[in-house]
Amino acid sequence: MKYQELEAKSALNKVKGRFPFKWDLNIYRGCEHGCIYCYAIYSHKYLNDCDYFETIYYKKNILSCLEKKLSSPTWKHEIINIGGVCDSYQPLEEKLQLMPEILKLMIKYKTPIIISTKSSLILRDLDLINELSKITYVNIACTIITVDDKLRSIIEPGSSSIINRFRVIDQIKKHTNASTGIHIMPIIPYLTDHPGNINGLYKMAKK
Numbered sequence: 587m588k589y590q591e592l593e594a595k596s597a598l599n600k601v602k603g604r605f606p607f608k609w610d611l612n613i614y615r616g617c618e619h620g621c622i623y624c625y626a627i628y629s630h631k632y633l634n635d636c637d638y639f640e641t642i643y644y645k646k647n648i649l650s651c652l653e654k655k656l657s658s659p660t661w662k663h664e665i666i667n668i669g670g671v672c673d674s675y676q677p678l679e680e681k682l683q684l685m686p687e688i689l690k691l692m693i694k695y696k697t698p699i700i701i702s703t704k705s706s707l708i709l710r711d712l713d714l715i716n717e718l719s720k721i722t723y724v725n726i727a728c729t730i731i732t733v734d735d736k737l738r739s740i741i742e743p744g745s746s747s748i749i750n751r752f753r754v755i756d757q758i759k760k761h762t763n764a765s766t767g768i769h770i771m772p773i774i775p776y777l778t779d780h781p782g783n784i785n786g787l788y789k790m791a792k793k
């Protein structure tokens with residue numbers, strides 16, 4: 587695995603299309619979770635790099651860029667999606683600890699957020715998520731596409747186990763005001779599209 591610094595020109599990307607958020611914030615480029623169906627691999631081509639899973643770029647100046655944007659008198663406090671083309675809680679985050687500082691800025695500037703992750707590392711920041719959720723909209727979701735953890739370890743090798751992802755939702759729901767959700771996507775033909783899997787996911791979510 588290679589880690590490289592990247593200088594960000596700006597923190598937020600304006601999102602076009604019908605999404606429940608106006609902005610996207612990616613603190614990393616590339617993702618160690620290595621999902622075989624990853625939709626975000628294309629984003630590395632802008633870095634002239636084709637090693638999306640093995641070369642992870644981190645934006646060393648992301649906090650100053652973000653504060654510049656959020657402190658602007660023109661900032662309208664619109665919803666920011668954190669992690670459109672990466673998982674913000676991938677393994678490197680354990681070492682760099684950028685997300686607690688990002689969340690502190692969201693609290694300071696009362697900015698609503700959405701986070702989707704496949705990592706239980708997010709529970710490290712439970713207190714900050716709780717603090718933010720008391721003052722503005724926060725939605726935390728985990729992508730969970732199979733009840734079979736063996737299959738999960740093949741198609742999403744760097745991610746947290748299924749049970750730990752359900753625990754994330756459980757803990758966020760119990761200890762914060764954030765709304766929570768599960769993304770059952772993609773549904774992969776022949777692997778995860780059978781009724782036993784889909785019904786199993788609903789049963790575990792209900793529980």
Ligand code: SF4
Nearest residue numbers: 617619620621624672
């Ligand atoms: S967690 Fe998301 S961004 Fe990361 S490899 Fe999987 S699909 Fe791609």
